[in-house]
Amino acid sequence: MRIEEKVAFLRKPDSYPDRPAQVEVIKTHMSWVFLTDRLVYKLKKPVRYDYLDFSTLGARYKNCEREVHLNRRLAKHVYLGTVPLTLEADGGLKLGGEGCMVDWLVQMRRLPADRMLDVAIREGTVSAEDVRKVSQVLADFYQFSPSLAISPAEYRRSFETDIRSTLVELSDSRYALPGVQVDRLMAAQRQFLTEQGDLLEQRAREGRIIDAHGDLRPQHICLISAPVIIDCLEFNRQFRTLDPVDELAYLALECERIGAPVIGDQILAHYKKAVRDACPTELIAFYMVFRACLRAKIAVWHTMDHDVEDHQRWLSLARTYLDQAERYVHHG
CATH class of the missing domain: 3.90.1200.10 (Aminoglycoside phosphotransferase (APH), C-terminal lobe)
Known part of the structure; x- marks a missing residue:
């Protein structure tokens, strides 16, 4: 599945369990970041450079797990864990579903922007x-x-x-x-x-x-x-x-x-x-x-x-x- 389809799904407020009023989207060099009212979800781009490899689903999963583990050193309660993105039997995508795994996201608590x-x-x-x-x-x-x-x-x-x-x-x-x-x-x-x-x-x-x-x-x-x-x-x-x-x-x-x-x-x-x-x-x-x-x-x-x-x-x-x-x- 192309990343564009995943991004389109994650842009929609009704894709999230808490049904946020809106979803803010930030694109970085290596990720797509989706901000709901209370949470943040990070999707890795399927890229490969000399210094990193996100090109496979397995590599992205390992990286998401590593990101959560390492960041808990200095932000223990911010990094909540990893969440699967799945393709369900009806052909639709679902966050945290039980269908076919198509990607993984890091889930975080949203921090107050004015206190960065x-x-x-x-x-x-x-x-x-x-x-x-x-x-x-x-x-x-x-x-x-x-x-x-x-x-x-x-x-x-x-x-x-x-x-x-x-x-x-x-x-x-x-x-x-x-x-x-x-x-x-x-x-x-x-x-x-x-x-x-x-x-x-x-x-x-x-x-x-x-x-x-x-x-x-x-x-x-x-x-x-x-x-x-x-x-x-x-x-x-x-x-x-x-x-x-x-x-x-x-x-x-x-x-x-x-x-x-x-x-x-x-x-x-x-x-x-x-x-x-x-x-x-x-x-x-x-x-x-x-x-x-x-x-x-x-x-x-x-x-x-x-x-x-x-x-x-x-x-x-x-x-x-x-x-x-x-x-x-x-x-x-």
């Missing part, structure tokens, strides 16, 4: 207590996550590989990005690896590398009374194999991009104090340059998605990230 951190930043409604609570949730998560077994040399090499890949992607003439700037940023990162790569290796030696969230952005943090953090990067463990400071540097650059640099800085400072992590400022600056360039690469990838129409918006975002990276190189 990105919205709250733009509306000026983030309190000091909000920041303190989020900081504590993250510090506890990182402190009590078990270390992953990764050799110092392997950890350092992972950055060498990613920097090489990012350079190739951002240098592609189709994107018309400023080549001199791209070369300068990649050279700065390679210089860090040559001259101070031992700082990365030391993080692995100290057992700092964990199975983290993987996509810690303001739009994934909800400032309810007990903050929750959703949408971890479930489909590739390698992308979640991170130093907490790297992940928090990523959050800091995203907070800065939307106008609230102090929030990211405070969360990072809280973590360092709470877990007694004296991470060098030079390494934090490197992480921020690296993440900004990686985000630029992901932005240009969206222009290769046939479903994406506003290519200029993504290219403009890529240039914004490159400018951020340049500032981190110069000012740390």
Whole structure:
């Protein structure tokens, strides 16, 4: 069955057991998301890339189960489980039916949109207590996550590989990005690896590398009374194999991009104090340059998605990230 038929069914309010007044639909790079009055359902696109494979029903089921399991670490009561989409004997589709399985969806509780951190930043409604609570949730998560077994040399090499890949992607003439700037940023990162790569290796030696969230952005943090953090990067463990400071540097650059640099800085400072992590400022600056360039690469990838129409918006975002990276190189 084609995904278009599934999407058409899931757009209809009467397809859901609670009969919502309406269904909001969001299309992302890898999923279709359907929001009812109280719940959220996520349907994976049947796509395959170098870094993920949703091309089969079995693969999508495993990914849905993994998404629920991993996200319960930071949003225990939000992720309700997986729900089958079935083809019934009458030829119609049904959520949670007993007919022939045609797909699987992740089911979540719907969170208040105005309490997502990105919205709250733009509306000026983030309190000091909000920041303190989020900081504590993250510090506890990182402190009590078990270390992953990764050799110092392997950890350092992972950055060498990613920097090489990012350079190739951002240098592609189709994107018309400023080549001199791209070369300068990649050279700065390679210089860090040559001259101070031992700082990365030391993080692995100290057992700092964990199975983290993987996509810690303001739009994934909800400032309810007990903050929750959703949408971890479930489909590739390698992308979640991170130093907490790297992940928090990523959050800091995203907070800065939307106008609230102090929030990211405070969360990072809280973590360092709470877990007694004296991470060098030079390494934090490197992480921020690296993440900004990686985000630029992901932005240009969206222009290769046939479903994406506003290519200029993504290219403009890529240039914004490159400018951020340049500032981190110069000012740390």
